[in-house]
Amino acid sequence: MKKFKFLFYIFFLLNIIYPLKSAEQIDPIKVDWSFKGLLGKFDRSSLQRGFQVYKEVCASCHSMQYLSYRNLGEPGGPEFSEEEVKAIASTFEVTDGPNDQGEMFTRPGRPSDKFVNPYPNVKAAAAANGGAYPPDMSVLVKARKGGANYIYSVLVGYEDPPAGVTLDEGVYYNKYMIGNKIKMPNNLSDGLVDYSDGTEATVDQMAKDVTTFLSWAAEPELESRHKTGVKVILYLTLLSILVFLSMKRIWSRVNSKI
């Protein structure tokens, strides 16, 4: 009996911890993110820097169509001020319409607008990037096994291909990418962006900042989810103690184990 129960637990744990471990890929670098854990929160200034990297580097190819500019000012995110959000939005050209004459027109973006796509459609995006469509980054962190660690690892994982590996034109070698071949070039180089808060823009720093930003973009509810979760579990624990005591009392009327 005991042995079987032990096996039972082992299998249960295995199922939870290693649902799908494939051998072909090396494990991504483990980063101690501030948003990890039960009470994890985003690092506000890292989010703001990450947005800058996204805007200046990633956004020229990657869309982020499920986010709105107003999200940048909401609690739990980069928390730009209202003026800053307005200023950011107004730097984008948004196609609106049709107007009373039936014409489409462009106007400066507003906080309520969705992030403007860099390409008119998926085909155009693929055509401009050697046939590979740069994936939408709204939920990218949730869409990759390994999450933030994986995204960060790919960003810093560019290497010269090992001997014997030949790459086609427009294909790059990345030691963390599944299959090791990636069509995105290594876009990060030291000092590429100019951080306004004086942080030194190393490749590692930019990769961490932009990954933090993408993690927030994928889970903008993370902070309030963690906060609510702690309250809910505390409440349920207290309530179950009270119910347990009531149960003891009620069952004391009959002779039986509960």
Added chain:
Amino acid sequence: MSEHEYVPKSKIGKWFNDRLPLLSLASHLTDYPTPKNLNYWWTFGGILTFCLLTQIITGVVLAMHYVAHADLAFASVEHIMRDVNYGWLIRYIHSNGASMFFLAVYIHIFRALFYGSYKSPREVIWIIGLAIYLLMMAAAFMGYVLPWGQMSFWGATVITNLFSAIPLVGDSITTWLWGAYSVDNPTLNRFFSLHYLIPFLILGLVVLHIWALHIPGNNNPVGIDIKKPSKDTVPFHPYITIKDTFALLLFMIIFAGFVFFAPNVLGHSDNYIQANPMVTPAHIVPEWYLLPFYAILRSVPDKLGGVILMFGAIFILFVLPWLDTSKVRSAVFRPIYRQFFWILVVDVLMLGYMGAMPAEGIYLVLARVGTIYYFLHFIVILPVVGYLEKTEPVPLSISEPVLGGTADYSMAKKDNEKI
């Protein structure tokens, strides 16, 4: 506690109850005599009712914001996650709720297997329960298709393609299921419609399940019939209601742990990529609760054979009450069956693990061994053990000690004084 006729005290109550005996029903449910020795494995019936209601309530709210269209479904889910007030909470409760529902139903089913709850006179309860389980799998599968991610699309493609294994009419049936020549917008639409319908069918069957339960009454850990209701049972309320509530709260703590701190750990990351018919994921895996059956399906080299075995694995449970030849219900008094029960548990868990692994090498071999053993358990081991096993002495009644065993006389005496 007794089954005497209930008469409402107020005049208007009596007037109404004569026309529709709802008050009699409420009185029956309150006083329903329940074996007093039920352990915590028996609290999962109540937990499952909670799960069903949670899924229905959150599902109705999600349906207010969800758009069942191949071009819009994925975006509408993101709309729920980002723009709907507490949409993320409602969706995470719903998606993790499905997993919790299955966790609870598997415990419920294995409890019935351990304590022989499927045996006479409770066969009909068992069969209705299995029908509920089948509908749950259908609902869960279709629900997983609705976000229209990569796993939604390719899972739907794999499962609907199973029907094409049927000789002669297979391809026509598959096309008919799809409403198109592949999994496409019409498929998504009908899956949404059916996903909304099935929970209410389940609710109806749950009523029948409980009704059928209230005819013979609960089984219990020692698996014997109630001899003296006054000694062996307690009224359902408040004894069982408070105990079920306590167990439910513990269950909800685990549930909340998933919802708030690991909402995507039970899902597959590929489902956050919008469905793309041109790109096939490297590994197509169903949700964890369907993995044992997926392993059985893939362990057979022949497609039709795999489909037959997979459905057979569930349908064999329908005849379980007649495969088990033992007169004794509870495994507590069945030393041999008890061992085989735990082997079956390990076997099913192993099959689940193999279902998540690629079907090759050692994984495939183990999946095949697991599949053979699964059927062996029901077709050979159960009937034979029932005949050959020397069972241990069963107590005379729930409140009295085992015949010839070490009698705990003081307990029995105290018991008599109390009641």
